[in-house]
Amino acid sequence: MNHFAYRAHQLFAEQVPLSAIAREVGTPTYVYSSATLKRHFRVLDQAFAQVPHLLCYSVKACPNLAVLHLFSREGAGFDIVSGGELERVLRADPDGAGKTVFSGVGKSEEELAAALNAGILMFNVESAEELLLLDRVGRSLGRKAPFAIRVNPDVDPHTHRHIATGIHTAKFGVAFAEAASLYRKGRRMRGLRPLGLDCHIGSQLVDAAPVRAAIGRVADLYGRLQGQGLGLRFLDVGGGLGITYREERPPSVEEYASAVFEPLRGLDTTLILEPGRVLVGNAGLLLTRVLYRKRIGQKQFVVVDAGMNDLIRPALYEAHHELLPVRRRRGAAVTADVVGPVCESSDVLARERRLTLPRQGELLAVMSAGAYGMSMASNYNSRRRPAEVMVEDRRFRVVRRRERRSDLWRGESP
Numbered sequence: 001m002n003h004f005a006y007r008a009h010q011l012f013a014e015q016v017p018l019s020a021i022a023r024e025v026g027t028p029t030y031v032y033s034s035a036t037l038k039r040h041f042r043v044l045d046q047a048f049a050q051v052p053h054l055l056c057y058s059v060k061a062c063p064n065l066a067v068l069h070l071f072s073r074e075g076a077g078f079d080i081v082s083g084g085e086l087e088r089v090l091r092a093d094p095d096g097a098g099k100t101v102f103s104g105v106g107k108s109e110e111e112l113a114a115a116l117n118a119g120i121l122m123f124n125v126e127s128a129e130e131l132l133l134l135d136r137v138g139r140s141l142g143r144k145a146p147f148a149i150r151v152n153p154d155v156d157p158h159t160h161r162h163i164a165t166g167i168h169t170a171k172f173g174v175a176f177a178e179a180a181s182l183y184r185k186g187r188r189m190r191g192l193r194p195l196g197l198d199c200h201i202g203s204q205l206v207d208a209a210p211v212r213a214a215i216g217r218v219a220d221l222y223g224r225l226q227g228q229g230l231g232l233r234f235l236d237v238g239g240g241l242g243i244t245y246r247e248e249r250p251p252s253v254e255e256y257a258s259a260v261f262e263p264l265r266g267l268d269t270t271l272i273l274e275p276g277r278v279l280v281g282n283a284g285l286l287l288t289r290v291l292y293r294k295r296i297g298q299k300q301f302v303v304v305d306a307g308m309n310d311l312i313r314p315a316l317y318e319a320h321h322e323l324l325p326v327r328r329r330r331g332a333a334v335t336a337d338v339v340g341p342v343c344e345s346s347d348v349l350a351r352e353r354r355l356t357l358p359r360q361g362e363l364l365a366v367m368s369a370g371a372y373g374m375s376m377a378s379n380y381n382s383r384r385r386p387a388e389v390m391v392e393d394r395r396f397r398v399v400r401r402r403e404r405r406s407d408l409w410r411g412e413s414p
C-alpha cells in the first residue's frame with residue numbers, strides 16, 4: 001500500500017503531481033511519501049503490539065535525516081552499522097542513542113567508543129575479538145558496554161545470494177555453538193554487560209518458514225542463557241521482511257509477526273526488530289527524464305537521465321523495479337532496454353521491458369526505490385547524486401539538495 005497513484009492520467013505522490021516536482025527540482029530525484037512511511041511504520045508496530053517491542057529502523061535502507069526524523073517521531077529506535085549512521089541518528093533525534101542498536105562485522109575502536117559515549121542501547125557483537133575490544137573500550141571509558149552476541153542461525157533464507165546473511169558461509173555473526181561460551185566470558189569482563197541476543201538472516205525475505213526456523217533456534221538459546229542467570233532483556237530478531245517489486249508475495253506483516261511469535265512460546269523478553277526495506281521500499285520512487293530513444297539492430301533503447309550510480313540495484317542484484325510513465329497516454333507497446341548514461345554495459349535500469357515508447361523529455365518513475373536507492377548512490381562517472389524530496393499531502397520539500405558540481409571534488413587537491 002502506498003500513496004503513489006494516477007489521477008486523470010497524471011502520476012501523483014499524495015496530492016502532488018510528480019511533474020511539478022520535476023519542474024521545480026529537476027531530475028533525477030528521489031521522491032518519498034511521508035504518508036506511506038508513517039502508514040508502514042504504524043502497521044508494523046501494530047502487528048507487534050501484543051508483546052513488548054522496539055522497532056529499530058535500519059538506517060542503511062534510507063538514511064536521509066528527514067526520514068530518520070519522521071520515524072523518530074513515530075517512536076522508532078534505530079539500527080546502525082557505522083559511526084556515520086550514529087551521527088545521522090543523533091542529528092535527527094538528539095535522544096535517539098538510547099534506542100539504537102549497533103551491528104556490523106567491522107566496527108572500529110573509534111566507532112565503538114563513540115557509540116558507548118553516546119549511550120547506545122546495545123552493541124550487536126559479531127566476533128570474539130570484537131568482544132575483547134569492546135571490553136577494553138568499556139574499561140577505558142569506565143563503563144560497561146551493553147552487548148548482544150549476533151549468532152548465525154545457519155538457515156537458508158531463500159533470497160538473493162548477495163543479501164543472505166544468516167547462512168553458515170556468510171561473514172556475519174558468530175557460530176551458534178560458540179555463542180554460549182562468549183556470554184560466559186563476557187559476563188566476567190569488567191567493561192561489558194550482557195543485555196541481549198541477536199540474529200538477522202537476510203533481506204527481501206519472501207518466505208516465513210526460514211524466519212520461524214531461525215527464531216526457533218535463537219529463542220531456545222535465549223532460554224538456555226536465561227537459565228544460566230545472564231539477565232538478558234532483549235531478543236533482536238533483525239530485519240529482512242520483503243516487499244513486492246513485481247510479483248513477489250512476501251508474508252503480510254501479520255503473518256510475519258506470527259512467524260516471530262510462534263517459536264517464542266511465551267519467552268519473557270522485549271523484542272527488537274530492525275526493519276528497513278519494508279518501511280521505506282515502496283514509499284519512495286526515482287523520478288527520471290527520457291533523454292534519447294534509439295534502435296540498434298532489432299533492439300530498442302530508451303536512454304534516461306538516471307543511471308546505475310543513482311540506483312545500483314538492477315545492475316548489482318538483477319533487481320526488478322517497475323517503470324511508470326508520469327503522464328499516461330495511448331501508444332503502441334514496444335520492448336525496450338531502459339538504460340542510464342553511465343559508461344558501463346550493466347547500466348540498465350530495466351531489461352527487455354514492455355512499455356509505451358516514451359517521447360524525448362517525458363518523465364518516468366522508477367518504483368519501489370525508497371530502500372537501498374539513494375543510500376547506495378555514488379558519484380561514479382563524476383555524476384552528481386540526485387536530490388531527495390519529501391512529500392506531505394499537498395506540499396513537498398527538498399530534504400537533500402542535488403549535489404553541486406563543486407561537491408564532486410570537495411576535499412581533493414590538484
Ligand code: LLP
Nearest residue numbers: 058103200203204239240274275276277372
Ligand atoms: N539488520 C541487519 C543486521 C542488516 O544487515 C540489514 C540489512 C537489516 C537489518 C535491514 O534489512 P531489511 O529489513 O532492509 O531487509 N542493498 C540490498 C540489501 C542489503 C541489506 C543489508 N542488510 C538491496 O538493495 O536489496
